[in-house]
Amino acid sequence: MIKRLLSKRNVYFDHNATTHIASPVRSIMNRVMKSYWGNPSSGYAKGKMSAQIIERAREQVAAAIGAHSHEVYFASCATESNNALLKTVSDHFYPEKNKIISTPIEHPSVINTLEYLKGKNITVQYCPVDRAGHIILEELEAMVDDRTFLVCCMLANNEIGTVQDVKKVAAIAKSKGALVFSDCVQALGKIPVNVKELGVDYATFSAHKLYGPKGIGAWYARISSPLIPFLHGGHQEEGMRAGTESIHNIAGFGEACKHINKLVTAAAKNQSQKKIFLSELKTMKEDLIINSPMDNCLTNTINVSFPGIGSGELMKMLDYNGIAVSAGSACSTSLKKPSHVLKAIGLTDEAAQESIRISLGIETKDKDIRYALKVIKQYIEQNK
C-alpha cells in the first residue's frame, strides 16, 4: 500500500543517473541551435563558424580533464566511447596480445562490451575488489602479464561511489607494458580529474553527469596511444569518429566543463549532507547495511540496504512522495537481476535487492535531506 506521508516535496536524489541541464548550458545550446547550425565540414563561413564552436568546446573539455585539446574526441555518449575504445584497441592488438584485465564493478557499457569481446577471442579477467569495491592491487599485479594489452579500471563507481586508485593501477599496468583505460564518467564534476596525473592512456566522459546535455560524450586518448576509427564515414574528429557533429550538444558539454571547479567544490557540501543522512538512517534502522565505502568514495553517493524491505517497494513509496532515487544503476533498473556491483563486493542476492542508491547534487538542500529522512522514518515505523 502506497501512502503519501507528508506534504509532498520534489526531491531529486539520482544525480548519478543523470543531472538537469544547467541554465547557462541551455542558453548556449539555444544560441548555437539558432545561429550556428552550418555543417562544420563545409568550407564556407557558416560552416567554419560551427567548426570554431566545436574547437572552443574541445578546449573547455580538455581544460576540465587536464588534457591537450587534440587529445579529446567527441562522440555521442560515454557508452559509444567505451565501446569504440575497447573494441578498436582490442582489434589493434589482437592476436599479438589478447588479454584485458578489468574490475567486476565497471559500468554496464564496459562490462557488456568486455563480455562481447570474449566472443571475439579476447581473454577478459576481472581483478577482485574488496568489500568496499576497491581493486586489490596485489592481485592486479599478479594478473597483468605480457599478453595483456589493456588494464581497464573506472575512476569512480556509479552505484556505490568507490573511487579507485587509478594512478597506482596505471603504474602497475605500465610496468608490465599494458595500456590503461579509465571510465571517468562518474568522477568528472565530483572529484578533480587530471588524466595526465592519473597516467592513463584512454579515458571517457559524459556531459549529462555534470549538468550538461544528454547525447554527448568524449574520450581522451594520449597522443601516442593507438587510435582506430570505430564509426566509418566522413572525416570528422580527425577521421576518428565519422558523423555530422551535434554542435549544440558539444557546445553544451564545453559550457558544462567551464564550471567544473565550482562543481567539484560543491561536492564538499554533499559530504556533510551524506554524513547526516547515513547517521540518521542508521539510527532509524539499526540493521542498515552501508554499501558505499567510508573512505575513497564520492561524497554524493549513498548506497544502503534496508534488510526486510525490497528496494522496488521502497523506491515506489519514495517516488510517490516526490523523491527520486534508484536501485543500483539506472541503466539496469528495468532488469530484475541483482546489481553486479553489489554482488562483487560480497552482498547476498537478498541484500542486493534491498539496496537503494541516493546520489546528491549541487542543488541538494539540507531540507531535502530532512524531508527524505522523515518520509523514510515514517515508512519504516509503519512497516515494523
Next chain:
Amino acid sequence: MIKRLLSKRNVYFDHNATTHIASPVRSIMNRVMKSYWGNPSSGYAKGKMSAQIIERAREQVAAAIGAHSHEVYFASCATESNNALLKTVSDHFYPEKNKIISTPIEHPSVINTLEYLKGKNITVQYCPVDRAGHIILEELEAMVDDRTFLVCCMLANNEIGTVQDVKKVAAIAKSKGALVFSDCVQALGKIPVNVKELGVDYATFSAHKLYGPKGIGAWYARISSPLIPFLHGGHQEEGMRAGTESIHNIAGFGEACKHINKLVTAAAKNQSQKKIFLSELKTMKEDLIINSPMDNCLTNTINVSFPGIGSGELMKMLDYNGIAVSAGSACSTSLKKPSHVLKAIGLTDEAAQESIRISLGIETKDKDIRYALKVIKQYIEQNK
C-alpha cells in the same frame, strides 16, 4: 582575386549538407531540456515522463516513414546507424553468406563501412550505375547470388540527387533471398518515403537533413529482420542501442517529422526554381555540364560542372558573396580527391573538380536564385 560583385545577400544553398533547425523544433527541444531531463531508464515519475517523450517521437518518426513504431530505433546519427546495421548484419550472416552488393555512389558512411568490411572477409561488389547515377537493374540481377546476404542501395543520392528505384532493387534482392538496406537520409523530407512500399528490410534516417537537430538519427528494421546490438551497455532501445538517450534531440527529430508532408510539398517549389537555375546557367555558360539527372532526381539538387573553373575557386567567390554551396559531399570537402560519385557516373577528374552542388530548401526564395545567378554571371564574364 576575390571581389564582391553585388550588394551582398546571405543565401544558403547547401541543404543537402544540413538544414537549419526549424523554430517549432527548437521550441520543443527547449521545453524538453528544461523539464524532461530525467533518465528514461529510471523507474520514478521523472524518468517515465522522459520515456514517454521518446515514445511519442518514435511514433512521429514511424509515421513519417510508414513504419510501425516498434520498428524504429534511435541512434546518434545516420552514420552510426549505417555502421551499426552493416557491421552487425554482416556479423550475423558471416561465414554462411559473405557478400554485399551495393552501388558506387553511396554516402561515405556506407562506402567506407563497406570498405572496412572487406578487411573482415566480406565480399563487397558495386553494381554499375548509368550516366545519371541510376543503378543498372539487369547488372544487379546478375550479381546477386546465393552467397549475397544484403543489397545496399540509397534512396536518393546526396551529391547529384539521383533517386533510385529501390522498390525494384528490393524485388530483385528478395527474389534471390537477400535482405535490402536503404540509406534514406537524403530522401526523407524531399520525396515521400514509405519503407513498406519500398519493401526494404533496413533503412536509415537523419534529423538534420529535415530541419531537425544534428546528433540524432534512426534506423528502421522490419520486424523479422535480424537485429544485433552494435553498442553494448544498458538496455536502451530494446537492448539494441545502449547509451542514455538524447531526449531533446529525439523530441526534436519527432517534431521535425510531424512536418514531413509540408516539407515534401515545399519541394515542388524547388522544382521550378531548379529549372530556372539550370536554364540560366546554361545560357551564361554554354559548355556547362549538368551532373544531376533530368528524371528521377531530387527537385532541390543541382550538380553542375563549369569547365575551366575550379570548384574551390568558385565556392570561395560565392562564399565571399554570401552564397553557401558545396563541392560534392560536405563530408569530404576537406579532402582533395575528386568525388567518388562524379567519378562513378563517368566524369573525368577534371570535370569532377569543376563541379559544385547547389541544394535548395524550403525557405529558398526566387530572389535568392536571381541573386546567385547574377553573381555567377558577373564572375563568368569577368573571367572570360
